[in-house]
Amino acid sequence: MDFARSDNPAVQQQLDRLAQLSLPQGRFGLDIIRQLLGRLGNPHEHLPPVFHVAGTNGKGSTCAFLRAMLEADGKKVHMATSPHLVRYNERIRIAGNLIDDALLASLLAEVLDASDGLAPSFFEVTIAASFLAFARHPADVCVIEVGLGGRFDATNVLEHPAACGIAALGIDHERFLLAPEEGAPQAPLARIAFEKAGIAKQGCSLVTFNYPLEAELEIERAALAAGALLAMRGRDWDMSSIAALEYRDQHGELTLPLPTMAGPHQAQNAALAVAMLRHQDFVTVSADSMARGIRSAVWPARLQRLGAGPLTGGPLGGVPLSGGPTNGVREIWLDGGHNPDAGQALKRHFDGQHLHLIIGMLANKDPASIIEPMSAQLASITIVPVPGHDSHGPDAFTAATSSAPDVPAALAALPDDGLPVLIAGSLYLGGEVLRLNNEIPV
Template structure:
């Protein structure tokens, strides 16, 4: 499956084949197995550089990208683990600024697999354990860790207050309902409040917690969750502020920062940039200057987020924009960022709401072409209405789109985005 990816290195491929045999979408989430695994590995998660832990439905990866860029602009060595990868599994392990090399990755996975014997660990648990082992081994000044799914029961949530610099919650929305809205006693019943409850599960005692949510019931639930564990909640529009007027700005009691042109496109990225700044400015473990923050805002890069594709084997010389967005909130953000009529090429997993993403585009879609998502169960064209046309592949879809002045947007899944990057020879590094 694309979750594991493939490698030209036979040593890495052997470990990826082992990963492919694991339960990657088991019905029960929890921390017992990963805690036991980490204990067998010497508890590396307790020996990490200061960690910035980020959850959210939309924007958590972009927030991590901004934070990494700001920290690196200050001259720090930064470890980063994010998910999913787009083309190569190595993308999940950025060690002191560089993607992990194949040889070390093969050794690392073999070590973790051996320690996991008999535990029934999932794909993501193996991955996170491997990341923490490497991050504890290689010296660095900070870690940026993106939550995989939810927060409360996510494998990354083994992180303890002693290593945490700050926790952040990016924009919330309804997604991954099978897991995050599963019936359970003692949890909120309203869907968006339940989502907030799960995401706010990363809150820890005496650790700064920041969120972009300003509306009830999300904001109220985050306040309740924060108070229940004694985290240090810094609230938007009270302790820190941001504005999207003109070029955008950020303000707190340390002063005001006017945004330069951001390295990531779209007005919604101002919100993610502001969260990254707020996380850095409301913690005391790692010092970052205003100058480094500004440089980081400009330097941030994050593939498949409104990414203009370069001329290449897949797109030729046409204007093609790539985004992994697949839910209603993502559709709304992308529709604001891309002006005028467009051609939409969509591939969406069949466990997603087939119509919610395209709704915000209204009558701006000139053509809608639906493609498979390689190695995953995806919606057919019929799920998107009578005007949607099927294509057997991305190559087929682009060949049959009229040549006019309208841009082409490829969206609907990060797995599809990874396929587009691979076919266009734009491998993330």
């Protein structure tokens, strides 16, 4: 269940109504969202060209690259992503700007009023409000991130996207995506691919990475069954990234800059966004705009180096790291990753560098997914709660750890050794850290 708070009373009134909703156990499918959208006039049928992105890791970053490239080309872009980090408004971006409080309160009230008797989920209401906003406000293109899975995700009512994309695959949300189902693949990664590839649509490009064989076979089957035009990395497009992002497909080759977003995996996400743009015929984006978008794209709480602020210390004051000479200089990184692939990405980014880890993880996640890949690099591990959520305590961690009541206390207790700090384990924790450091997504 997602949680949301707002300083605006009108928005909070609707968020309180949202908080009473939950997905009934055992209910999967698109019937409720279709009925709800039908009561609202089917706004999803009146959107500008849509780029629809699924994946276990990297789908949000791919959306951020798409938006940045399209906007660099002068396009007005609607975007729907999840979860939010600090404010619910982050989920709905209208023509480049986060939805304002007055419109958000009005849309949520309209959708919730229309949902009487349907018992929709939090996410279904959110997507209905997003599509309603997008249908009523002019723009050139929509970028829509899948919430969970793909096949039964509320966003999958979209019938004629410009292009669909699948980012990196991994094991996550096992309770939902690996639930036993007749006719579904049994192997975990094949089942994940089966769920993600459920967004494939007839006549629409399905642009993907390359994956282990069992996953590729499921994606090929889904594309064939849907009549989608599969464009898979290594077959229909490819990329490499050393000094630059070298992209190639049947249309030719591009030399593009590397992203400013940290982590080698971001070059792959940027290439996926490029491939989606080049495997569709609805929207034209120049190579120069792609290059500028790759450099300008940001995606908070994904390997983000925190700036000076109340939490980190510096010009804005706040909690000092310690009294020693490195106070205010120590690198502090934030990442919301919480599965094994995220752990591997963090390991690659820090590449053997020693660091302190402050970690908070929801009770339904495995702490080992982050700690084990990085175990040889960790100078210390401090466990903190995830505010407002059930999260693991120190007894869930096998490695030697300490605990702190919150992130400020954890930072204050670190030795003044100059080593970088990584705060990780949950996007909900990431949102709290951004709030504390006055780095609110805009």
